[in-house]
Amino acid sequence: MAEITNQAAFQLPGVLYGGDYNPEQWTEDVWQEDVRLMQAAGVNCVSLGIFSWAKIEPQQGQYNFAWLDRVIDLLHTHGIRILLATATASPPPWFSHLHPESLPVDKHGLRYKPGSRQHYCPNNAAYRHAASALVTKIALRYGAHPAILMWHVNNEYACHIYECYCDTCRDHFRAWLQERYATIDALNESWGTAFWSQQYDQWEEIQLPHRTTTFVNPGQMLDYRRFMNASILSLFRGEIEAIRAAGAQQPMFTNMVFGLKWLDQYEWACYADYTAIDMYPDPSLGDQAWSSIAFAYDAIRSAKGNKPFLLLEQATTQVNWRAINQLKPPGMMRALSYQAIAHGADSVMFFQWRQSKAGAEKFHSGMIPLGGAADSRIFAEVSQLGAELKRLTDVVGSRVQTQVGLLFSYENVWALEIDSKPAQIDAMSAILPWHAALAQQNIPVDIVHPNSDFAGYRVLVAPLLYQMTESHAEKLRQFVREGGTLIVTYFSGITDARDHIWTGGYPALLHDVLGIKVEEWQPLLPDEVVEIIDQTGQRTQGQHWVDLLHPVTVEVLAHYNGGFFDQRAAITRNRFGSGQAYYVGTRPGAAYLHDFFCRICTEQSIHSLIDAGVGVEVSMRSGGANQYLFVINHTGTSQSVTLHGQKGIDLICEATIADQFSLEPYGVRIIRLPL
Numbered sequence: 001m002a003e004i005t006n007q008a009a010f011q012l013p014g015v016l017y018g019g020d021y022n023p024e025q026w027t028e029d030v031w032q033e034d035v036r037l038m039q040a041a042g043v044n045c046v047s048l049g050i051f052s053w054a055k056i057e058p059q060q061g062q063y064n065f066a067w068l069d070r071v072i073d074l075l076h077t078h079g080i081r082i083l084l085a086t087a088t089a090s091p092p093p094w095f096s097h098l099h100p101e102s103l104p105v106d107k108h109g110l111r112y113k114p115g116s117r118q119h120y121c122p123n124n125a126a127y128r129h130a131a132s133a134l135v136t137k138i139a140l141r142y143g144a145h146p147a148i149l150m151w152h153v154n155n156e157y158a159c160h161i162y163e164c165y166c167d168t169c170r171d172h173f174r175a176w177l178q179e180r181y182a183t184i185d186a187l188n189e190s191w192g193t194a195f196w197s198q199q200y201d202q203w204e205e206i207q208l209p210h211r212t213t214t215f216v217n218p219g220q221m222l223d224y225r226r227f228m229n230a231s232i233l234s235l236f237r238g239e240i241e242a243i244r245a246a247g248a249q250q251p252m253f254t255n256m257v258f259g260l261k262w263l264d265q266y267e268w269a270c271y272a273d274y275t276a277i278d279m280y281p282d283p284s285l286g287d288q289a290w291s292s293i294a295f296a297y298d299a300i301r302s303a304k305g306n307k308p309f310l311l312l313e314q315a316t317t318q319v320n321w322r323a324i325n326q327l328k329p330p331g332m333m334r335a336l337s338y339q340a341i342a343h344g345a346d347s348v349m350f351f352q353w354r355q356s357k358a359g360a361e362k363f364h365s366g367m368i369p370l371g372g373a374a375d376s377r378i379f380a381e382v383s384q385l386g387a388e389l390k391r392l393t394d395v396v397g398s399r400v401q402t403q404v405g406l407l408f409s410y411e412n413v414w415a416l417e418i419d420s421k422p423a424q425i426d427a428m429s430a431i432l433p434w435h436a437a438l439a440q441q442n443i444p445v446d447i448v449h450p451n452s453d454f455a456g457y458r459v460l461v462a463p464l465l466y467q468m469t470e471s472h473a474e475k476l477r478q479f480v481r482e483g484g485t486l487i488v489t490y491f492s493g494i495t496d497a498r499d500h501i502w503t504g505g506y507p508a509l510l511h512d513v514l515g516i517k518v519e520e521w522q523p524l525l526p527d528e529v530v531e532i533i534d535q536t537g538q539r540t541q542g543q544h545w546v547d548l549l550h551p552v553t554v555e556v557l558a559h560y561n562g563g564f565f566d567q568r569a570a571i572t573r574n575r576f577g578s579g580q581a582y583y584v585g586t587r588p589g590a591a592y593l594h595d596f597f598c599r600i601c602t603e604q605s606i607h608s609l610i611d612a613g614v615g616v617e618v619s620m621r622s623g624g625a626n627q628y629l630f631v632i633n634h635t636g637t638s639q640s641v642t643l644h645g646q647k648g649i650d651l652i653c654e655a656t657i658a659d660q661f662s663l664e665p666y667g668v669r670i671i672r673l674p675l
């Protein structure tokens, strides 16, 4: 692991506040205005040099650091710390011209051209060599500069190029497979090549999963996903090694993109000192978006064992890359910024400091709009937030504590989305409703990898945990036996790590724990629903899927009503050891799922943090002698909030908070409570 040895001694100087700073787009007189306005806005930190490769190294091996020296000294003089980028995210034209083989190749065998960004094959030796040389130069020059707070490695890995089909990647894939399987027989067994006459005799016969006549071998596809994740991760590790070899000791991170599913964040987090995320919710979704944002924050926090993460990018208002790009109404940016902190972020950063006047993102908002800072709504909101965040220094380093975990892995997502299934599955849209049902009633949730330690959780939810190994099943068995409550949904426990189906009925490894056996399933059409009636007479409509299951030792809590499935069990509960395990063979309606989780959590003495209306999010961080209760109104209307007897001080307005209060549209309260 590459974590710095003095990590324990490292402290952030408060909540980091600022944005990507791209001074190479402006003349030096503008830099002077920049630092003045940064101070006015409460900016204490910028991410510098992310796309500066062409400016730093205008020709191969010829470096121009004079301008960067001046920028770094200017920021330092004005007390602004720097997340210094390694500048490798977009190779300059001279590099692509000298090394056309470095350009990635798409699934159809077409090589990309330069002219955009992220145009490099992750396995290309020339790119790796040039990136390493650049990073070494930068780290040697600035590693000891007191302004440098952290290293920002590359940028949004895999946001555009998450797979490459060039000959170099093919050769590396073969070598990776040889390392993994040792013998061609072992590969044949793992990929199930006895089917469709796919048996390989030599490693040289193996191709990447290019465009094929019909379905690619699923084992090959799954290994290709693992291989590309490993290839891109090795770029990250290579840059970390170059920084450390140059003697720089500051912590480092790379920023992941919201919703990106091609990189295994849990594995990447092992090599980063901080996890970091870029978050761009669509404002047009209004208060429909906040719970999916909450999932992404819970996931990035959980990836590094609940350590605070960095919100590295968001937009002050508008982006430029959707078909229609709407504004964030007044207050929404502030509310979404506090949402990140509420879920464990120790920074609020933007792309970018000053909006660009040219280039592909000139219509993307910045902290300073092109109309100027004066009389600007955006800059006024930015400055207000900057002033407020200075009052949150005590929150830095505090932790979110949960008793509920949602089991999730990227391998499971990759395996779920390989084609030739009972139905094409969009994994995230199938999994998110299970998180939303908890998040929307303000029950804190970790996003837990099945390999993680389950100690400390009272309830675990396993939505569509399709891939399940024997060790995952054994850990879940032990969790329930020792008193835990487990909820397993349809299409779980189907395959092993090779994507081979476990025989004997599903979920084969957990029959004893769940007390049921699934024989068949019916994926539902997009608008198709199946009615469910529970023991209390409550009705809901099952969506997405119906499992035909055989109850063995369970109590049937709900059954289907009508059709082929009439009177068959839909939801069951099994007592096992000191715990209990639920099985849900469909996706009940949102209101029913809300009540279902509410009953289970209440039984386990897990309660919503406070009572509040729909669209009000509540989260808690704990640290030192205090707890910090974040109450955020994600709606455009006032909402009433009732505290559960908590008496505390609002960190922003420094007033005592009443038991009941009205929260204005997009309003936020951060209430400090004694632990």
Ligand SMILES: [Zn+2]
Residues within 6 Å of the ligand: 104, 105, 121, 122, 123, 124, 164, 165, 166, 167, 168, 169, 170
């Ligand atoms: Zn390639």
